[in-house]
Amino acid sequence: MTALPVLYSFRRCPYAMRARMALWISGTVCELREVKLSAKPPEMLAASPKGTVPVLVLPDGEVIDESLAIMRWALARHDPEHWLAGDDHALIDLIDGPFKHHLDRYKYPDRYQHEPGIDRIDHRGECLAILSDLNFRLSDRAQLLGERRSLTDIALLPFVRQFASTDRLWFDAQPIPYVQDWLEDHLASPLFRQLWASSRRGRRAMRRCSSGLRRPSPLPPSAGWLSQPLRTCLRERVGRGDGSAAPA
Secondary structure, three states: OOOOOEEEEOOOOHHHHHHHHHHHHHOOOOEEEEOEOOEOOHHHHHHOOOOOOOEEEOOOOOEEOOHHHHHHHHHHHOOOOOHHHHOOHHHHHHHHHHHHHHHHHHHOHHHHOOOOOOOHHHHHHHHHHHHHHHHHHHHHOOEOOEOOOOHHHHHHHHHHHHHHHHOHHHHHOOOOHHHHHHHHHHHOOHHHHHHHHHHHHHHHHHHHHHHOOOOOOOOOOEOOEOOOOHHHHHOOOOOOOOOOOOOO
């Protein structure tokens, strides 16, 4: 059997989320290994000592351990929706840089208590200011760069989702209707829903295998993606997932 690329991932990680969406849409068949971040598998650390997900290990040993690089690699192989035509580096850098900086301090204030300066609510306001600019951009188009979703939309989506879920009632009350509609459309899309349903099926199969209850059948690929193949359970049982928590 031809060896598959191995993707080390964590379901709730926004970086892993966007990489998986690009792999899915490109039809790239992978072996998915969900990791427990408190017990990272040694195989992953050997491949990428920085210890963050996602990490994609190719059959020839090449390692790609940045989410955007994984997205661009997958889409360079097959890009059926022409996502690469919408690769806006400046817009992605805005979300990966300033927005993510403020998002972390809004969502996880206890981690940054040692930092002087603005408080949690001020960080929320900085994020909202950036989303207000995106709201203006979306006022005359369905997606950030036009009428079709692109790499930029998918690269930003997990972080906007994470911001919204921190306090959904507050987020829904803000005057950014185009961003809110854009987010809801993506979360309701077949791409998003199928990918995370597949992830849940994979974790159930892995738990059955690891507990010895029965030998599950391999999961069928969907749109080219092999969500959690049986061999993940049978080979060394590395990268065991941490349960049923929903992405946050």
